[in-house]
Amino acid sequence: MDTCRLCERPDLRGVLDLGATPPCERFLGPSELDLPEPTYPLHLRVCSSCLLAQLPALVTPEETFTEYAYFSSFSVSWVRHAARYVADAVARLGLGRDSFVVEAASNDGYLLRHLVERGVRCLGVEPARNVGAVARENGVPTLTEFLGPETAARIRDEHGPADLVVANNVYAHVPDIRGFTAGLRGLVADDGWVSIEVQHLLSLVRHCQFDTIYHEHFQYYTVRSAQQALATGGLVVVDVELLPTHGGSIRLWARPADAAGPPSAAVLEVLAAEADAGLHTADGHLGLAEDVHRIRADLLTFLLETRRSGRTVVGYGAPGKGNTLLNHCGIRPDLLPYTVDRNPYKHGRYTPGARIPVHPPERLALDRPDYVLVLPWNLRDELVDQLAHVADWGGRLVFPIPRLEVVDPRSAQGQPVVRSQR
Template identity: 60%
Template structure:
């Protein structure tokens, strides 16, 4: 396995593999046409589990600075995600009595998809977004946003300039920071002593149950359970007080924590989720075994399906160009011969090519022109939304293919 890496939560050597997906390029490194004849760097996707604290993690093969300083993902292109954020802000306004004298800070605030709802309610906000190109978009919309990575030093500095926050939010960022303890200390530095920190991240329990191995990629450094997430927050003086189980991103946790000095007893739900994890074996190392076999089954089914479709003379196209699709396609070795193109709603991706596989990305209109027999849905977590959007494809008899958790033709 080469030299042993240390666990990012407890520092112990990592010697055990959870699943090894081979080599892949960074999943958001889409290519321009003029880059197709150059080399690409592939990095290992060898996910480890710590024998000591059980954190499932990918070593930082790719530095966060290389991934997140110029990023292609704009949250606002998913209608359901923006609505999810709006409901959360309204709930928090009720729960915490937020108003013109409050402050809401979001780490990894992207293009303001969430904070815009607080601004609309007259609540002061601060977004912290490392990708300067995306922070600029948020500022143009009037959502006060600064561009740097959150850690103890930058969090302390922001709190000194703006005051501490009643609510600190981090959606789909806790799993994406290489130094999870420094990030947690940044959250603690930003929040008032009686304030609330709300984090959403994919739940490892659901990833394993749903065989969602395509959510393993280089910028997803930690694969968290409630147990391991709570352990990381605890090192920064934050105590988990409540949790909600969400359907977003294949099954996520929304974890509420408060500074340990003021936090009360955890809710019943916290105990329930911990028990679910324990029942599934996730509080022991042995309970994590067997995932690699499930992963192979998905690969074998998808590749056989595409090969037999090609042999039968059927045409195939993809829908979506999400990062997770690139893990799946690279791991399965699927290239243009089996999937000639995919389409995506984000204009930023049109005319680009998928990393590693070089499959071209077109605007959605291309589907109606090509009229493929099969449409492979790559962002399977939005399958309902997408099947609904693509209802017109039934006119020419197209069928939808969803590869995960198991191959399904709709």
């Protein structure tokens, strides 16, 4: 990777090298365990010119998203988040039965179903065949395509311009930023809105959320770098909201340049916070590696000492971020015999790289482990509630990021784990 994918200048600097790992959603079937498994470098870099943090596009979107293991509707809190967003967008933009909404990367219809219920005309654009089929079965109109200028033009010709284009948790997943952004502009009406949710690089750096770095995330945004990316398609950021999702995200509201107007006070405030954190300079992105080393050392020490003492630790969840954590820390079934997940698609499969088996959640009550390592830590509130029964046998939850904590799921009070206390 020699040049920046946004500004095309050869000014990239290394920020964090996590070694080589397999694609995070490429779960293995039993027949694949004796076969070679491809791995790809996972090295985060930042452009000194435009300050876009990025990974090389070693795994194509076609390889990752044509058949996909992630279904949004399995997260109760995520569906609720989508419902709140729809209610807010309807009120903010005055959406009704005469409106048209398009969502890029609409997954299994977790968001658009709330518009369908309101009678708002909508369309999902979802590249994964298996996921899009589920959306259609649930009554959400869905086109199986990757979004780009040509797809946008076909949709606009058939359905007309969109009053709102939603792109939640996809803007980091497209290596062709310019083409995807042109697709967003091609879909939206000249006086319409584009809404984007994406993890905030400021939160990633502040809280050392290194496990959210994986191959299907091609770039990581500040508001400043998102402004520059959207400008390539003639879109202007006019407002921003800070969200707790994914450990800290931003919701960007953008409009075509002729309809945009000046940015809100919130945009200026977030830009100032990014500048104060040093993220408007390339040097400000450095230092993440030392925090990653601390998290890795603490987690491995905990797992090794727990194993020596004869106590048991299993996992909860099999998210993409968990596979970055497991592989970078070198955690294998000797330290984490299995994990459980609510998604039946993953049952009977094995995590990429670490090859940890995935079972249904009911396995926890059968085995009664001493500790449950929560891999989707970003769903902490939801999972503390779901896993309250672990306390029935004296079990505890373990959260690895931003620092190692052991939690009583009934009190939900985390205590930082200090090595000398183990």
